[in-house]
Amino acid sequence: MARSTPVERFAAKTTPGPVPTGPNTPNTPCLLWPEGSLDRDGYGRFWVEGRVVPAHRWSYEQKRGPIPAGLELDHMCSVRRCVADGHLDPVDHRTNVLRSTGPSAVNARRTKCKAGHDLTDPANVRVSHPPSHPNGMRKCRACARDRARRARGSQLAPVATLPIRTTPERTAA
Ligand SMILES: [Zn+2]
Ligand SMILES: [Zn+2]
Incomplete structure (x- = not known):
């Protein structure tokens, strides 16, 4: 053959x-x-x-x-x-x-994040390079700020439930 x-x-x-x-x-x-x-x-x-x-x-x-x-x-x-x-x-x-x-x-083409923030504004976009996305994935900074704010809010919540002093100690003395 x-x-x-x-x-x-x-x-x-x-x-x-x-x-x-x-x-x-x-x-x-x-x-x-x-x-x-x-x-x-x-x-x-x-x-x-x-x-x-x-x-x-x-x-x-x-x-x-x-x-x-x-x-x-x-x-x-x-x-x-x-x-x-x-x-x-x-x-x-x-x-x-x-x-x-x-x-x-599809993600790379998106112009808005899930919350509707602008992803075409470079100031609002952080590019990270996790192992799953060696060429970079875009993260919304506004969403990251909102998440951080919510996380702080939940930590502060117990403080807000403390009884509020109506009479300052100094003037009471
Ligand atoms: Zn073909
Ligand atoms: Zn966002």
Whole structure:
């Protein structure tokens, strides 16, 4: 049996999918990677030259050339197992997150917090970097102040119930 080339093996794994629907999606069909060869996040895995690589990145580099350092490939079709090079757009991580529909993307696009404070005002926004959000998540300062005030209020509450002296000691003496 003749050894097949990576390009042939790659082509043998893919099946044409539907043309994506939705705003700003490509008008060509997806090229789908088999469900059995996906990583935890749903991206295709391709075994080539002794290692496993993301199938969509390999596809893009074969057809279009190297992906610029630091850039990710955004699936314009929103189909993670699609490896159609025409559906992939090299963008920086933040753009990729903003374009996606996951909770962090929705949060990053929000202009108001749950309480209605302005999240477009940099003075009201604190960006933290917890391990779950290495690229930063936005926190509302006004809400943090309200929380702190409520916490102080509950600590002070017992003091307010003490009997109030109506006669100051000094004048009574
Ligand atoms: Zn696609
Ligand atoms: Zn708020």
